[in-house]
Amino acid sequence: xxxxxxxxxxxxxxxxxxxxxxxxxxxxxxxxxxxxxxxxxxxxxxxxxxxxxxxxxxxxxxxxxxxxxxxxxxxxxxxxxxxxxxxxxxxxxxxxxxxxxxxxxxxxxxxxxxxxxxxxxxxxxxxxxxxxxxxxxxxxxxxxxxxxxxxxxxxxxxxxxxxxxxxxxxxxxxxxxxxxxxxxxxxxxxxxxxxxxxxxxxxxxxxxxxxxxxxxxxxxxxxxxxxxxxxxxxxxxxxxxxxxxxxxxxxxxxxxxxxxxxxxxxxxxxxxxxxxxxx
Amino acid sequence: xxxxxxxxxxxxxxxxxxxxxxxxxxxxxxxxxxxxxxxxxxxxxxxxxxxxxxxxxxxxxxxxxxxxxxxxxxxxxxxxxxxxxxxxxxxxxxxxxxxxxxxxxxxxxxxxxxxxxxxxxxxxxxxxxxxxxxxxxxxxxxxxxxxxxxxxxxxxxxxxxxxxxxxxxxxxxxxxxxxxxxxxxxxxxxxxxxxxxxxxxxxxxxxxxxxxxxxxxxxxxxxxxxxxxxxxxxxxxxxxxxxxxxxxxxxxxxxxxxxxxxxxxxxxxxxxxxxxxxxxxxxxxxxxxxxxxxxxxxxxxxxxxxxxxxxxxxxxxxxxxxxxxxxxxxxxxxxxxxxxxxxxxxxxxxxxxxxxxxxxxxxxxxxxxxxxxxxxxxxxxxxxxxxxxxxxxxxxxxxxxxxxxxxxxxxxxxxxxxxxxxxxxxxxxxxxxxxxxx
Numbered sequence: 007x008x009x010x011x012x013x014x015x016x017x018x019x020x021x022x023x024x025x026x027x028x029x030x031x032x033x034x035x036x037x038x039x040x041x042x043x044x045x046x047x048x049x050x051x052x053x054x055x056x057x058x059x060x061x062x063x064x065x066x067x068x069x070x071x072x073x074x075x076x077x078x079x080x081x082x083x084x085x086x087x088x089x090x091x092x093x094x095x096x097x098x099x100x101x102x103x104x105x106x107x108x109x110x111x112x113x114x115x116x117x118x119x120x121x122x123x124x125x126x127x128x129x130x131x132x133x134x135x136x137x138x139x140x141x142x143x144x145x146x147x148x149x150x151x152x153x154x155x156x157x158x159x160x161x162x163x164x165x166x167x168x169x170x171x172x173x174x175x176x177x178x179x180x181x182x183x184x185x186x187x188x189x190x191x192x193x194x195x196x197x198x199x200x201x202x203x204x205x206x207x208x209x210x211x212x213x214x215x216x217x218x219x220x221x222x223x224x225x226x227x228x229x230x231x232x233x234x235x236x237x238x239x240x241x242x243x244x245x246x247x248x249x250x251x252x253x254x255x256x257x258x259x260x261x262x263x264x265x266x267x268x269x270x271x272x273x274x275x276x277x278x279x280x281x282x283x284x285x
Numbered sequence: 286x287x288x289x290x291x292x293x294x295x296x297x298x299x300x301x302x303x304x305x306x307x308x309x310x311x312x313x314x315x316x317x318x319x320x321x322x323x324x325x326x327x328x329x330x331x332x333x334x335x336x337x338x339x340x341x342x343x344x345x346x347x348x349x350x351x352x353x354x355x356x357x358x359x360x361x362x363x364x365x366x367x368x369x370x371x372x373x374x375x376x377x378x379x380x381x382x383x384x385x386x387x388x389x390x391x392x393x394x395x396x397x398x399x400x401x402x403x404x405x406x407x408x409x410x411x412x413x414x415x416x417x418x419x420x421x422x423x424x425x426x427x428x429x430x431x432x433x434x435x436x437x438x439x440x441x442x443x444x445x446x447x448x449x450x451x452x453x454x455x456x457x458x459x460x461x462x463x464x465x466x467x468x469x470x471x472x473x474x475x476x477x478x479x480x481x482x483x484x485x486x487x488x489x490x491x492x493x494x495x496x497x498x499x500x501x502x503x504x505x506x507x508x509x510x511x512x513x514x515x516x517x518x519x520x521x522x523x524x525x526x527x528x529x530x531x532x533x534x535x536x537x538x539x540x541x542x543x544x545x546x547x548x549x550x551x552x553x554x555x556x557x558x559x560x561x562x563x564x565x566x567x568x569x570x571x572x573x574x575x576x577x578x579x580x581x582x583x584x585x586x587x588x589x590x591x592x593x594x595x596x597x598x599x600x601x602x603x604x605x606x607x608x609x610x611x612x613x614x615x616x617x618x619x620x621x622x623x624x625x626x627x628x629x630x631x632x633x634x635x636x637x638x639x640x641x642x643x644x645x646x647x648x649x650x651x652x653x654x655x656x657x658x659x660x661x662x663x664x665x666x667x668x669x670x671x672x673x674x675x676x677x678x679x680x681x682x683x684x685x686x687x688x689x690x691x692x693x694x695x696x697x698x699x700x701x702x703x704x705x706x707x708x709x710x711x712x713x714x715x716x717x718x719x720x721x722x723x
Contacts, residue, residue, distance in 0.1 A: 073615040074493050074601065074616050075493075076497060077339040077341070078497075090615065096613045119614075121337075121599060121600040121616075122614040124599065124600050124605070124614065125597075125600075125610060125613065126613070146339055147603075148337060152336060173341075174342075174343070174345070174504065175340055176344060194340070197501060197503060197504065198341070198500050198501030
């Protein structure tokens with residue numbers, strides 16, 4: 007249990023901080039792809055994580071399939087449905103994470119609904135994640151008012167609990183959220199669900215610049231970003247870019263191609279995004 | 286009539302909307318705070334409830350809570366809602382003695398609270414008018430809603446037509462099929478019905494899709510949730526708007542029968558008719574309250590929708606409550622013959638009442654509900670909704686076990702016209718109700 011070993015391993019929050027420090031010295035922003043655990047099955051996910059790492063991803067969000075993801079658009083919903091149909095379980099998630107965190111150098115955070123965390127038990131979920139080598143959590147359906155317990159468990163375990171601010175978040179609230187966020191702050195680009203969009207939303211750049219004046223925690227922008235052009239524009243003002251649905255769309259196509267070809271295609275796509283994050 | 290005089294007095298409505306214990310003195314003295322004193326400011330009913338939503342929705346829920354608190358302090362709001370409930374909905378709905386059903390059961394006297402006589406045929410309109418007025422106060426001109434049986438969809442489309450608001454209703458594709466008359470009626474009133482093809486294509490998926498719409502439209506759109514579920518403040522708002530059912534029942538029992546009933550029973554899917562019926566009774570500890578869930582085909586997982594009977598605490602659609610889920614917290618598939626009860630969660634206040642031991646929850650199978658539908662149709666001349674038929678089935682059984690001096694009130698939450706075609710189909714009958722040629 008986490009209670010017995012608070013000082014045994016370095017805090018994962020500081021591992022993330024080192025990643026951002028290194029990127030800053032390199033004059034680059036982070037590229038953080040999102041990939042669903044277990045779509046189309048666990049073995050492929052492991053290979054995908056290795057490909058993302060090779061392509062130069064700075065960190066990765068591992069999406070934990072949930073039956074009722076209300077913040078997700080059709081691409082990620084379908085991906086979750088495929089993974090659940092293929093037999094995804096939390097036991098398999100932690101087993102996959104254990105293998106992946108030993109094989110790749112990029113930190114991996116779990117993107118998980120609070121429904122799953124609550125059901126397993128907060129302390130148990132955090133302990134399992136820590137034992138599996140995960141760096142922290144993004145919990146898309148947990149507002150700050152409800153997060154004290156998970157926050158305490160993460161702090162004790164040295165794991166990051168990344169918070170989200172959105173275009174509908176009032177300024178004072180955004181500041182409060184930024185203060186609570188550990189690892190980085192997830193700036194949601196649009197009011198809406200996940201999914202690739204053609205244009206960057208109006209006012210996004212200004213919002214990131216405003217947030218920058220309010221917090222020292224690294225700011226990563228996500229939702230709707232899929233092209234190197236979009237990534238370049240965001241990387242100019244933010245500490246990183248999260249690309250989700252556009253990566254997951256590749257997974258939907260995995261069954262139609264030989265694995266090597268599919269992985270090469272994904273690696274090339276992510277490599278182009280990584281290149282676009284150099285300032 | 287004394288009742289008319291009371292309901293036209295806006296002080297009554299305001300007082301009852303804020304629903305404090307001062308309006309209903311507990312029957313037994315007790316040191317503990319009354320059960321009606323929930324939720325707290327974070328939307329907690331004991332440990333249940335809360336607000337587990339994406340940050341994108343936080344501001345809108347704050348705005349809704351503020352608008353609601355302002356509305357219930359505003360006499361003009363109460364007066365407008367009250368006027369609509371009276372002249373548009375036809376309230377108060379009657380309390381009817383079910384004479385031939387009582388004779389058949391051979392025990393307690395059975396009464397029906399006739400929500401089926403409300404405009405649009407169910408209790409759902411009480412809530413949609415209230416929330417429609419809230420949307421107007423917030424300056425939101427577009428309304429979205431989910432619906433299972435279609436009753437809430439129709440009630441929302443009705444309120445939107447009355448108020449001149451745009452209306453989009455999400456409905457599981459399976460429910461679109463089995464509740465076709467309601468789909469047609471929504472469209473007649475100018476609503477757009479969007480069938481939802483994801484997941485089990487029922488109520489739960491319709492709520493997911495409505496929430497996703499709201500994520501992208503929240504600044505101009507109000508989401509009228511149809512049951513006492515969802516993130517705070519929805520469970521409280523819907524309960525308060527539906528509590529007119531229980532308040533009238535208390536008043537009618539006292540006036541018509543000279544006392545409160547012994548037992549009050551209502552069906553529970555998400556639980557809005559039950560919450561509205563039970564809430565004014567919860568501090569009257571000598572009144573037994575019973576919620577009837579959908580027992581489906583059997584008690585096996587996937588065969589029923591009885592969250593309080595078989596579920597465990599979990600988070601679904603923004604609040605903590607009893608949920609039918611697997612060991613990981615993935616929502617379970619559920620089944621009920623009734624589209625309105627076909628839901629894997631339940632309102633958090635029901636979970637609170639369950640754990641407090643204040644309300645008993647039980648379940649009735651598809652077959653028992655269908656039998657009750659026949660019985661009530663043939664012995665009382667009322668086609669009850671399949672949802673309501675669950676409460677009726679339990680009430681019939683129970684009445685036979687109780688002495689004749691006891692009074693049992695069933696919330697007749699809705700009429701069954703919408704179900705007639707589906708019932709005929711389930712029995713292999715043709716559209717005119719005769720045996721279809723082989």
